[in-house]
Amino acid sequence: MVTDTTSDDPVFEVGEFYQLITAHLEASFGRRRPHWVRGEIAKVYEKGHVYVDLVDAGSASSDTKRPVLNAHCWATPWAPLKRRLASEGVTLSAGMVVSFYGYVDVYAPQAKIGFSIVDIDVQGLLGDVARRRQELIERLRSEGLLERNKGTVLGPVPLRVGLVASQGTEGYQDFTGQLLNSPFSFDIVLVKTLVQGDAAPPQIVSAIKTLDKHGVDVICVVRGGGSKGDLACFDDERVARAIATSSTPVFTGIGHTGDESVADLVAHTRSITPTKLGEEIVAIVSSWYQGNVRTPSAHLLEVTADVLDEASEYLSERRRTMIFAVRDRLRAEERHLVSTRERLVIQGRHLIVSATQMLASSRQLLAAYDPKRRLAQGWSIVSDANGDVVTSLGDVVLGDAVRVLVSDGSFTSEVTTIERPPHE
């Protein structure tokens, strides 16, 4: 269709046209009259003022025709809002679903119909943040990442400590103080990072990866206490994944007032403060030292003393035994000699007694046979010239002189006859 400017329709200059649009908008919405608009943050950019591209929640970024609201918050209203968000640990970031309270405004120099934010539904946003945090935790859980780092094995003596911290901060001082004031020689490998703000997560991720490759016994992620906002970077998914997938055990000592961070949940071990984390590491080494050095040393001393005492006691006992044994042996020999002697004496006595008895009986026998008794009874003893007793006729011949002994003397006789019994 072709028309010309000669018709009744007015012709506007560009500025006028924008004024008209603004007037119409203000007529519809009211001048600077705020409305609530809810959407998902597609993009956020802050430089004094903050600029946010808001889209319908759940809409696909591939959809080139999805409506986008260019919202902005000027520095003046933004400053208190930012503080409030920070105190709750919230930083506006892509993916968040948020309700902005603001009014439509037209910015002719850039041909933009925008939205000027005057307030944010912080409670709603917190709910969304909590929901997203919970979703993140569930996602990590379903991927097995909550337990992954807990499955890594901590060496018995974690003296090589990788440290992810901001040097010079209170958290850093608290943690390193525990290690350096302990009796052990810790080797601390520090990778400095920011520990708050949007720039912190990539640095923390990079630090964890660097230390994991470096080969330390444990990686400690340390951050002193702060507001929820200060600690928000430890709820970051990238940080959580870096911790979970580290092949080195990761210990956290983050804050002392905030809730448990997602980093704490995926870590191998969490302590509630950097100081506690330092104590924990020292306690692990100390426990090893106690079990493997101190207790064995004490035991060694005891055993050594026991061995020496035992040897000493053994020698004393052997010495005593030897003395007694020799004495006993000598006594036994003495006793043997004494008893032999006694036996000999007793046997000698017996011999004498029996000999005496024998003599007595012999004496009696002899008395019985005493020839004097026979002579007195009328018997006589005849002996020849040689004094030999004549017991047979053969001992004499006729004419021999023989001596005849009788009880009270003797006389000489001559053999005048020899008579033999007739039967011979």
Next chain:
Amino acid sequence: MSNVSDWNEAANELNAIVASFDEGDVSVDDLFSKLERATEIIEALETRLATTRAKVEELTPRIAKVAEGE
């Protein structure tokens, strides 16, 4: 001390002498020589024990420092 080498060996010899006394195996003729040998072993072992004890005393504070120190 002559002929006293290894502690266990010496202790075994000493034990054997004591056992022979206990069992009454020692003749009076052997008694003195066995007693003399036993005395020799005991004295040698005591000397060795005293030397060892002195060395241990030297090391004890060093180990104690580890065992009790912080």
